[in-house]
Amino acid sequence: MTEDMALRVVPRPMRKQVEEGLRNAIMNGRFAPGQHLPDRMLCELFGASRSVVREAVRLLEAEGLVTTIPNRGPFVSFLSPAEAEQVYEVRGVLEALAGEGFALRASAAERAELRRIYEALAALPPRGADQAVLLGLKRDFYEVLMRGSRNPLVGRMFETIINRNTQLRATSLSDPGRLPDTVAEIRRVVEAIEARDAAGAWEACRAHVRSAAAVALRILREREQEARAAPSAARP
Amino acid sequence: MTEDMALRVVPRPMRKQVEEGLRNAIMNGRFAPGQHLPDRMLCELFGASRSVVREAVRLLEAEGLVTTIPNRGPFVSFLSPAEAEQVYEVRGVLEALAGEGFALRASAAERAELRRIYEALAALPPRGADQAVLLGLKRDFYEVLMRGSRNPLVGRMFETIINRNTQLRATSLSDPGRLPDTVAEIRRVVEAIEARDAAGAWEACRAHVRSAAAVALRILREREQEARAAPSAARP
């Protein structure tokens, strides 16, 4: 009876695998925005049957990563600058809500954890820092922030919303000279939280997203200009 | 070429019908929280094949209305008081964001529309008002608010989040004596919006949700007490 409780092989359902694989493929750019995703192709790619593929696509559709056009099938969602702005607005209030909740409800251990991650961020070289390390630290930061806010719903919504602009996030971070600003903004978040200042944490979080949005949107609009000058790929 | 643009019969795909039907069935209580939804039953109920039903269920799962337990199938999600509180927190910031955006970006016509709906609400009898009319007016109010905020993403997220607590919303509205408070809160929203006071609209919206949450959570916790005293139906 207790033979294999611990190492109980819970084979992740095929559907989950396809779901994750497809999500990752979209987020790291393996599938470009606007690209068509015929299910035959997905079946071969993941070695799954059509039913499984279609269920997975349906889930990503609800998350907004995929847009289905009737009788034409699923496409990788295209994020216009206007939509990106909306994403940042929502992300801002969710992050602020999490920061507020963290200041009110997180444990001392969690506050310390958050500070450690901040210290690691602050210790990065101002220029030429390893992108992967930077992204990893930011991921950890948000993971702790969401956990400590004691509001799993915000965490889930934050994750799906951030998935929608992962391509963009790289751009806002890669902007040269942005890192010191980022670190300063996050310091304000951490300091407000350590002071148990809920309103301050709220404001610091929202300000951080606002400035990240400003940078990303500027870059995005520049790209848009270039693309309009030299159109290479049309949207569906 | 322009023969039937307007009356173009776009037969809604079966999947959408099942999706909507199931969503409605859950929201108006035809399926109780915690209830098991075997796909055979759903197939018969909607006259659809298993693949279609399963895709629809997958979508509702992503919306949070349905929870699937591996190898046991889909169940109607149960909303604990703690989760309800989280829902209200998120709803509060989304609504506030919409109110803020409306104050900044809505047209004069939309502002007038909002006021008309408010007047209709204020004209209701303080007691014994028709529930259906009341709910309809609130729905219209939010529809206009979201449209005028010029942020479709907020509108979509608001809708899915509000779907999760439709059962509860009836309770918060049915509380005797609550209507005058509701009307007063909404008046503050409308007044701030007409003054183009974004910060005021934000605060008024958030305050409104906060007080609705307080009422609903009180009722919900009372029920919880009763249920614990006399357990009739166990949760899955």
Next chain:
DNA sequence: CCCTCCCGGTTTGTCAGTCAATCTTCCGAT
């Protein structure tokens, strides 16, 4: 030469049937 219409291949949307794995239930043995 350009526009239009039709035609065939491709993809979607849907259904029905199959099959192994797993869960629930209930029955019988200890």
Next chain:
DNA sequence: ATCGGAAGATTGACTGACAAACCGGGAGGG
């Protein structure tokens, strides 16, 4: 009364099939 196991039901997954809708290209007309 408890334990163990068999029977039935349900899920998860695959396959084959087929009508309807869409796409691209070529035939035909202006």
